Amino acid sequence: MxxxxxxxxxxxxxxxxxxxxxxxxxxxxxxxxxxxxxxxxxxxxxxxxxxxxxxxxxxxxxxxxxxxxxxxxxxxxxxxxxxxxxxxxxxxxxxxxxxxxxxxxxxxxxxxxxxxxxxxxxxxxxxxxxxxGKQPYGVMSQPEEILFWVRLMGDHGSFLRQMLDPSERSLICTAEEFAREFDGLYLQGTDYISILRGGNIVPSFTRYTQDTRVASQRMRDFNRALYNMINDNRVLSIIPALMADHMRREADHFLLTLAMIEKKLASCPDIAADAVLTGSILQPLLAPESALGVPIVPSYANAAASTVSANLKAKAKASMKAAAASALAAENAAVTPAAFLTIDDEDEDDDRINDIEAQAPDFPPDPEPEPEPVAPKVSGDKKKDSATVAKTKADSSTAKKHKWNSVWPNPLGFGKKT
The missing domain is CATH 1.20.1260.120 (Protein of unknown function DUF2935)
Structure with missing residues (x-):
């Protein structure tokens, strides 16, 4: 058998x-x-x-x-x-x-x-x-995965710029251009994460991916050239050769990850759904640390991370209890969710508005429109006509002055001769 x-x-x-x-x-x-x-x-x-x-x-x-x-x-x-x-x-x-x-x-x-x-x-x-049991590529959605690496590439450009000797102006300018380019790609990527939320990949995002690939290839080549110059002592800097090669290998790994995602050799999770439409407003978009089981606490050298974590857990429990009690009180009071202010708060706001209106200064009323000037009669005598015109102008000026003083008096005497 x-x-x-x-x-x-x-x-x-x-x-x-x-x-x-x-x-x-x-x-x-x-x-x-x-x-x-x-x-x-x-x-x-x-x-x-x-x-x-x-x-x-x-x-x-x-x-x-x-x-x-x-x-x-x-x-x-x-x-x-x-x-x-x-x-x-x-x-x-x-x-x-x-x-x-x-x-x-x-x-x-x-x-x-x-x-x-x-x-x-x-x-x-x-x-x-x-x-x-999954492949180690595509641990986030495709836009988030690309955005993570784009930020790393931008950081690399900034670090190299700071560690080059000030006399290496050309290389500093190149590193600065890389940092600026990836900063722009990072901002564009954050826009795509918001635009594509709950949707699918669109052709414009494919073009963005291609732009990212081209920039990463040039960044990788720059790191390789810098590594060779450091080993040959042809550049002034405080950059360790290992760091330049380290950045080159990370750029290569990003390009490999990008190629596997594009060729469907590695599957990415779906793009995060719209938090507002799904009712999960607090759903994070780029919060990988929240899923790591690592307490995200400000652990100083003189404070144990375990103690801080315990305090945070206690505060979180107290906050949850307070929120539950507040929700129960709101339900018992039959206050609708749309009412963001209670009745007492509304009355208090009305009182504040009335106080503000009472303290407002009383501005003078708008002056009445001035009558159109009447042309003086002409008698034919030049001396008599000139005197009539001058008298008419003087009477008009005096009338305007009395009218303005009656609307807004000048008790402090500004503009008066002493």
Whole structure:
């Protein structure tokens, strides 16, 4: 009796694209830790040591990722990576809050730290997608995915501009042009997210995608040229060669993600529905951190993140109870949802309006229209006619003066001769 064909074990199946994406982002996170340690001042030894520990931990996971051969081992590695990335995200946000409070020196710009934390948040979304058996491309809707990367590319241009020597005017101008171009693409992308909400991709957005691809290709080539010039010592800057190559690889990854989305090799979630029409007004459009399970708190160096998170949870519960009590009171009072003001509030507003009207100054009434001047009679005698005309003008001027004084008196005597 012939044996039935052996079924391929699910434990041996692993998607190469998932593994490749995991390796790529582990490398990116490790290099982020290297940059943080390099840009921290020497006196911040504790922070530098912490950054070094993250660098070693990501290196260990990267080594394991090179040897993983089964689906179960891959899921185990992804789960451990998720825990480490959450800790690294908190570390980035803590450094950012220290910088904003003026407690961190060195070359770590606040936007640079925010940039690193945004990439860590994106990696966490990717890990959730990988653990669910999906491809690590298209973790957000297509407009949101493109917008995320466009902002990263714009940040890269700004960072390079700040780290070039002031004498490198041509390269600074090029980096500035890239930053300005991607800033414009970012604003256009935010418009498309609002325009396409609850709809489908339109041809004009396809053109926007092509513009983004062309700009990203030129940005990648600029990073590659800059990397070669740094290695050949042909440029004056404080840019590490690893950072230029890091930015080049991220641009390449964006172009790969874009190509896979356009060729339907990676599926993106649907565009977010219109929050007003669906009744979910508070639905976030670009809030990947809210789905990460990471407490978004201002964790300073002297405050434990767990304590702050507990306080926020307590305040959230109290706020929810207060909102429920307020809603119940409004329902018992039979106040319609359209009435944004209670009766007492309306009466109070009427009283305020009356007070304002009572304090308004009494402006004088509009002056009556002046009668049309009557031409003086001409008798034929030149001297007599001249005297008649002069008398008529004088009488008219005196009448105007008396009329204005009667409408708006001048008790302080402005304009009078002393």
């Amino acid at each position: 012939p044996r039935p064909p052996a079924k391929e074990s699910e434990d041996r199946l692993i998607m190469p694209v998932n593994l490749e994406g995991l390796r790529f982002w582990l490398t990116i996170m490790q290099e982020h830790a290297v940059f943080i340690r390099a840009f921290l001042p020497a006196e911040n030894r504790d922070l530098r040591d912490e950054a070094q520990r993250f660098c070693q931990a990501f290196g260990t996971l990267l080594t394991r990722a090179e040897r993983v051969q089964s689906s179960s081992k891959f899921r185990e590695l992804a789960s451990e990576t998720e825990v480490l990335v959450k800790d690294f995200y908190r570390f980035n946000r803590r450094l950012l809050q220290m910088s904003l409070a003026g407690n961190l020196c060195g070359a770590l710009y606040p936007l640079f730290l925010d940039h690193l934390s945004r990439e860590a948040a994106y990696f966490l979304l990717l890990l959730q997608s990988v653990c669910a």
